[in-house]
Structure formats: structure tokens, C-alpha cells
Amino acid sequence: MDLPYVPPTRDAALSQALAAAIDNKTKPRGSLGMLETLAQQAGLIQKTISPRLQGASMLVFAGDHGVVDEGVSAYPQSVTWQMVENFLAGGAAINVFARQNGMALHIVDAGVNHDFGKRDGLISRKVGPGTRNFSNTPAMTASECDMALRHGMALVNDLATKVNVLGFGEMGIGNTTAAAAIIHKLADTPIADCVGAGTGLSPDAVLHKGRVIEMAVAHHAHVSEPLDVLATFGGFEIAMMAGAMLKAAEQRMILLIDGFIVTSALLVAARLQPSISDYCVFCHCSDEHGHRHVLEKLDATPLLQLDLRLGEGTGCALALPIVQAAVNFLCEMATFDSAQVSVKSEPL
Numbered sequence: 001m002d003l004p005y006v007p008p009t010r011d012a013a014l015s016q017a018l019a020a021a022i023d024n025k026t027k028p029r030g031s032l033g034m035l036e037t038l039a040q041q042a043g044l045i046q047k048t049i050s051p052r053l054q055g056a057s058m059l060v061f062a063g064d065h066g067v068v069d070e071g072v073s074a075y076p077q078s079v080t081w082q083m084v085e086n087f088l089a090g091g092a093a094i095n096v097f098a099r100q101n102g103m104a105l106h107i108v109d110a111g112v113n114h115d116f117g118k119r120d121g122l123i124s125r126k127v128g129p130g131t132r133n134f135s136n137t138p139a140m141t142a143s144e145c146d147m148a149l150r151h152g153m154a155l156v157n158d159l160a161t162k163v164n165v166l167g168f169g170e171m172g173i174g175n176t177t178a179a180a181a182i183i184h185k186l187a188d189t190p191i192a193d194c195v196g197a198g199t200g201l202s203p204d205a206v207l208h209k210g211r212v213i214e215m216a217v218a219h220h221a222h223v224s225e226p227l228d229v230l231a232t233f234g235g236f237e238i239a240m241m242a243g244a245m246l247k248a249a250e251q252r253m254i255l256l257i258d259g260f261i262v263t264s265a266l267l268v269a270a271r272l273q274p275s276i277s278d279y280c281v282f283c284h285c286s287d288e289h290g291h292r293h294v295l296e297k298l299d300a301t302p303l304l305q306l307d308l309r310l311g312e313g314t315g316c317a318l319a320l321p322i323v324q325a326a327v328n329f330l331c332e333m334a335t336f337d338s339a340q341v342s343v344k345s346e347p348l
């Protein structure tokens with residue numbers, strides 16, 4: 001399959017022009033901290049010293065996981081479709097935060113084990129009724145994985161003319177187990193550092209979850225290529241996100257990365273197109289045990305630390321105003337010249 005090419009955003013001359021524009025604003029040098037880094041990043045992504053946010057959308061991908069048969073989640077699989085209904089009714093946390101911050105919300109059925117029928121507001125891209133249990137068989141076939149990636153790319157193609165900021169969220173009971181296995185394989189992170197409580201497992205149950213992953217990884221010991229790892233351990237929502245992310249970066253959008261599961265999809269994309277990280281804002285560090293470790297492997301500095309562990313893209317919706325502030329200060333703040341403020345500090 002032809003995957004999108006994602007070029008690095010590196011541009012020494014533009015970077016210098018952005019730094020000069022940022023330093024000319026009426027503030028002590030560097031005093032807007034990470035907002036300055038974000039302003040630089042947005043400028044490099046959009047190839048301009050005056051980046052603009054045209055609009056922001058949130059894509060929430062839902063999928064089910066056969067590995068829940070091993071008792072790896074605190075909640076039953078039916079919660080996946082029930083939460084999709086909640087998204088459609090506007091009552092979930094992501095609905096509240098997206099509304100608050102003016103993000104259009106799109107809910108995608110990537111592979112939920114439920115027949116929703118034809119529903120207003122639900123984007124139906126069901127690859128199958130959930131993945132297979134990866135303890136004893138690959139979660140999906142190569143062609144299912146391919147289909148999920150393609151759907152993700154096509155969805156973003158349709159959005160690319162309308163918005164230039166895209167948040168990624170997910171819903172899927174069992175998906176922290178899939179994400180942990182992917183991260184272990186692709187970031188070479190020890191299983192113990194990838195496994196966490198997910199929706200709220202007890203410490204004993206977390207140990208059991210770790211053993212399930214250990215045995216599955218041993219069963220599929222020969223698997224190592226990113227797309228094979230994705231097909232063997234992933235979920236339809238994770239694969240669709242990976243495709244969507246690659247297309248979004250190709251289209252030079254700003255990608256808002258949520259928590260543990262979204263980062264596992266990004267890791268797959270980054271193993272295929274390493275420069276994709278240039279386009280990513282890592283919105284928060286999740287309370288899920290492994291997130292900190294994978295962020296470190298990606299050399300990513302998360303914007304927020306709020307002890308969230310919900311998913312749904314909630315971290316993206318909460319971080320969006322910070323990204324907006326970064327772009328706004330660069331475009332709207334007065335310069336030392338225009339405001340006639342002295343550039344040099346007084347000698348002490």
C-alpha cells in the first residue's frame with residue numbers, strides 16, 4: 001500500500017525568522033515558554049511566520065477488542081457501544097469539552113461489536129465486529145489492517161479543506177492492552193513499563209494483564225515490522241487513527257495527540273514516517289502507567305499534566321486553547337517597535 005509521505009518541517013531560514021518575530025514581541029525573551037515553542041512549530045508546519053488556525057475538528061474512533069476475553073479490563077465490552085451512543089447523544093466528557101472549545105466532533109465506528117443501524121452523526125467505517133483475541137491469533141488480517149488505514153486516510157482527506165487542526169481520540173474497552181503490546185514491540189519498552197490499570201484494574205489484575213501480553217508476545221515472537229505489529233496486536237480504531245494521522249501530517253495539519261492509546265497509534269505512524277512528530281502537539285501526560293515511558297521514547301514534552309486517564313480525545317480538547325493562544329500571540333501581540341517599548345532592560 002502507498003502510505004503518505006511526511007516530510008520534516010525543518011527550515012533554518014524560516015525558523016530564524018520565527019524566532020526573530022517571537023523575540024520582537026513586547027515581552028522578556030523566552031517569557032512565553034512553551035507557547036513560544038508551539039508558535040515556532042505552527043509556523044514551520046504552515047510554512048509562514050503568521051500561522052493561523054482555520055478551525056479544529058476532533059475525530060473519535062471506536063473499536064472493540066477480542067483480547068477482552070482474557071479478563072484485561074475492569075468494564076464489559078458492551079460499554080464501547082454504549083459510550084458511542086453517549087457520544088451521539090452529546091453527553092460524554094469529550095462532547096462537553098469539544099463544545100466548550102468550539103471543536104467539531106466526529107464519531108467513527110471503526111469496528112464496534114454492535115449494529116448501530118444507520119445513524120445520524122455516526123460515521124460508519126466498520127472493518128469488523130471487533131478484533132480477534134490476539135492471545136492465540138492475530139487481531140486482524142493484513143487486509144483488514146490495510147482497510148482500516150485507508151479509511152483513516154480518506155476521512156482526513158475529506159476534512160483537510162475545512163480545518164487545519166485535528167484532534168485524535170478513541171473509545172474501546174480493552175484497548176490499553178492492545179496499546180501496551182504495540183508500545184512494547186515498537187518502542188522496545190519492557191512490558192512492565194507499558195502495562196497499567198486502564199479503566200481501573202486492581203494491582204493483581206494489572207499483573208494478570210501483563211502476563212496475558214507476555215504470553216501473546218511470545219506466541220507472535222516473529223512479528224516485528226510496524227504494520228505487522230499493528231495487525232497482530234492492534235485495534236481497528238488504532239489502525240484507522242494511524243492512517244488518519246499519516247494523512248493529516250501529509251496535509252500539513254497540526255495533530256493533537258491525546259493519551260496512551262492515541263500515542264500507540266502515533267508510534268506506529270512514526271515508525272513508518274519518523275517526521276510525523278514534527279506535526280504533533282502532545283496534549284497531556286496520561287495517568288496510564290506507560291504513557292510517560294512512551295512519551296520519553298518519542299522525545300515528546302506533553303503540554304498538560306492533569307492526571308487524566310479517560311481517552312475520547314479529552315486531552316486534545318482541553319489543550320486546544322493553549323495552541324490557539326500560541327498562534328494568537330504571534331499574530332496579534334505588539335512588537336517593541338510598534339508599541340514603542342524599550343528593547344533593552346535598564347542597567348542595574
Ligand SMILES: O=C(O)c1ccc[n+]([C@@H]2O[C@H](COP(=O)([O-])O)[C@@H](O)[C@H]2O)c1
Nearest residue numbers: 073172174175176198199259260286311
Ligand atoms: O487515554 C488514555 O490515556 C486512557 C487511559 C486509560 C483508559 N482509557 C480509556 O479506557 C478504555 C480502555 O481501558 P481498558 O482498561 O478497557 O483497556 C478506552 O475506552 C480508553 O479510551 C484511556
Ligand SMILES: Cc1cc2nc[nH]c2cc1C
Nearest residue numbers: 075079171199310311312
Ligand atoms: C464509562 C467509560 C467511559 C469511557 N470513555 C473512554 N473510555 C471509557 C471507559 C469507560 C468504562
